[in-house]
Amino acid sequence: MINKKSPIPIYYQLQEQIKNMIEKGELKPGDTISSERQYAEKFKISRMTIRQALTKLVDEGYLYRVKGKGTFVAERKIEQPLQGLTSFTEDMKSRGMKPGSKPLSFEVIPASSSIANHLAIQEYGPVYEIKRIRLADDVPMALETTYISANLIKGLTEEIMINQSLYEYIEDHSRVKIDQAEQIIESSIADQMESQYLKIKKGLPVMLIQRKSFSEDGTPIEFVKSVYRADRYRFMIHMKR
Amino acid sequence: MINKKSPIPIYYQLQEQIKNMIEKGELKPGDTISSERQYAEKFKISRMTIRQALTKLVDEGYLYRVKGKGTFVAERKIEQPLQGLTSFTEDMKSRGMKPGSKPLSFEVIPASSSIANHLAIQEYGPVYEIKRIRLADDVPMALETTYISANLIKGLTEEIMINQSLYEYIEDHSRVKIDQAEQIIESSIADQMESQYLKIKKGLPVMLIQRKSFSEDGTPIEFVKSVYRADRYRFMIHMKR
DNA sequence: CACATGTTGTGGTATAGACAACTATATTTA
DNA sequence: TAAATATAGTTGTCTATACCACAACATGTG
Numbered sequence: 408m409i410n411k412k413s414p415i416p417i418y419y420q421l422q423e424q425i426k427n428m429i430e431k432g433e434l435k436p437g438d439t440i441s442s443e444r445q446y447a448e449k450f451k452i453s454r455m456t457i458r459q460a461l462t463k464l465v466d467e468g469y470l471y472r473v474k475g476k477g478t479f480v481a482e483r484k485i486e487q488p489l490q491g492l493t494s495f496t497e498d499m500k501s502r503g504m505k506p507g508s509k510p511l512s513f514e515v516i517p518a519s520s521s522i523a524n525h526l527a528i529q530e531y532g533p534v535y536e537i538k539r540i541r542l543a544d545d546v547p548m549a550l551e552t553t554y555i556s557a558n559l560i561k562g563l564t565e566e567i568m569i570n571q572s573l574y575e576y577i578e579d580h581s582r583v584k585i586d587q588a589e590q591i592i593e594s595s596i597a598d599q600m601e602s603q604y605l606k607i608k609k610g611l612p613v614m615l616i617q618r619k620s621f622s623e624d625g626t627p628i629e630f631v632k633s634v635y636r637a638d639r640y641r642f643m644i645h646m647k648r
Numbered sequence: 649m650i651n652k653k654s655p656i657p658i659y660y661q662l663q664e665q666i667k668n669m670i671e672k673g674e675l676k677p678g679d680t681i682s683s684e685r686q687y688a689e690k691f692k693i694s695r696m697t698i699r700q701a702l703t704k705l706v707d708e709g710y711l712y713r714v715k716g717k718g719t720f721v722a723e724r725k726i727e728q729p730l731q732g733l734t735s736f737t738e739d740m741k742s743r744g745m746k747p748g749s750k751p752l753s754f755e756v757i758p759a760s761s762s763i764a765n766h767l768a769i770q771e772y773g774p775v776y777e778i779k780r781i782r783l784a785d786d787v788p789m790a791l792e793t794t795y796i797s798a799n800l801i802k803g804l805t806e807e808i809m810i811n812q813s814l815y816e817y818i819e820d821h822s823r824v825k826i827d828q829a830e831q832i833i834e835s836s837i838a839d840q841m842e843s844q845y846l847k848i849k850k851g852l853p854v855m856l857i858q859r860k861s862f863s864e865d866g867t868p869i870e871f872v873k874s875v876y877r878a879d880r881y882r883f884m885i886h887m888k889r
Numbered sequence: 890c891a892c893a894t895g896t897t898g899t900g901g902t903a904t905a906g907a908c909a910a911c912t913a914t915a916t917t918t919a
Numbered sequence: 920t921a922a923a924t925a926t927a928g929t930t931g932t933c934t935a936t937a938c939c940a941c942a943a944c945a946t947g948t949g
Binding site: 918 | 921
């Protein structure tokens with residue numbers, strides 16, 4: 408279970424093991440975990456080292472301690488990636504609607520100066536340009552255009568876009584983790600093309616949403632422009648802390 | 649400096665002292681703080697106890713450590729209250745505009761069922777209803793109506809509203825700390841009254857923003873309905889982690 | 890029976906010391 | 920001079936121990 412000779416710190420090994428058990432559901436919210444002294448005994452490790460592992464998990468919200476009683480598994484964190492800035496898919500699910508996506512185009516194009524600027528890459532550098540219609544219960548909800556640097560995320564294909572969450576693909580196939588995002592929301596009026604795709608009348612108000620997502624080190628990962636029909640969509644945000 | 653006989657834990661005393669020095673500016677970003685052994689020597693405290701204090705501050709983002717070099721004061725956390733959900737005043741300042749406010753009405757009224765529901769109070773319970781025009785560079789930007797339970801925050805007057813930030817007043821005059829918020833943003837069309845106050849043509853698109861703010865324990869504190877003119881306002885959000 | 894009192898087990902705080910890993914600087918060596 | 924080596928100082932990890940405060944349960948006492 409614990410390898411004392413490993414270069415990986417003991418407290419870290421234990422910490423990850425417990426975290427995994429929680430995430431796999433082997434430990435459920437409300438469960439009591441072994442006491443610090445029991446862990447120390449079981450693994451022949453000093454209690455202070457055990458505490459180092461547990462303290463980290465308490466700080467991260469996986470566990471909570473009660474003096475005199477024990478240490479317990481906390482309620483699962485509902486914390487979505489990006490606290491409240493959910494993907495379209497998750498967003499629609501949480502509203503009780505069936506999310507869908509209809510691809511319009513998938514290309515690798517040279518970055519315009521604006522796109523290059525947003526993604527912090529060289530002008531004319533290769534970027535994926537992905538256009539999609541987003542559906543909720545099969546009704547068009549938004550027109551979405553995504554830009555991602557092709558040098559950063561390689562091997563993206565149209566099929567992946569259809570079958571998998573883009574965020575998942577990025578986290579699985581590269582070392583980057585999307586960690587923060589900037590959004591700009593504004594009201595506008597549907598133009599010819601937009602009204603056509605969204606099946607609304609030209610001139611009706613739409614919500615224009617621009618999202619830029621960044622990795623932990625501040626590198627821009629994706630730049631998304633969406634046009635939502637304002638008559639059917641409300642943008643909801645929940646922010647904590 | 650450190651009182652070993654105090655019932656307040658030593659690590660906590662040190663932790664708060666360093667935090668204060670950072671917040672007062674006595675320690676500036678980039679500064680090296682004393683090494684762990686120096687603190688231990690100075691206060692005649694075990695190094696492990698010093699580490700307990702510093703580790704907490706590192707986790708909270710006040711400090712960062714570099715192995716072999718020392719422990720440093722981190723860049724100030726730009727973290728606004730509610731990470732990116734700033735008040736109108738702060739919002740406008742950050743856009744380089746002069747924020748202003750023109751009071752329209754200030755009353756204590758019985759809560760309608762909708763308001764009572766939002767604030768989790770009894771129907772017909774007393775609530776402040778505060779209507780204001782929000783100005784940016786003296787140009788009307790939004791029409792804002794705020795509801796706050798009069799039982800929760802007492803002694804609010806119209807003058808306070810004009811001269812002071814509402815958030816500041818609440819945090820100074822009660823034990824509640826605004827900790828999270830829910831916002832709903834939608835597009836709509838200006839009605840007669842709205843167009844009049846905002847000095848735009850009736851029928852032009854506006855952004856309707858509802859904000860509900862909560863304290864740490866989940867009690868709703870305020871409920872705000874704002875109507876922003878869409879031609880001059882863009883809603884920006886920055887979310888971390 | 891009801892109440893006080895121990896006893897045991899839990900997390901919370903604190904100590905003193907050890908060695909590892911890393912950085913920077915000074916010193917020695919080729 | 921340039922490169923290797925030692926040295927001192929830093930944070931990182933870990934141990935073994937001690938005592939405190941709190942919770943739960945058993946036990947004794949009135």
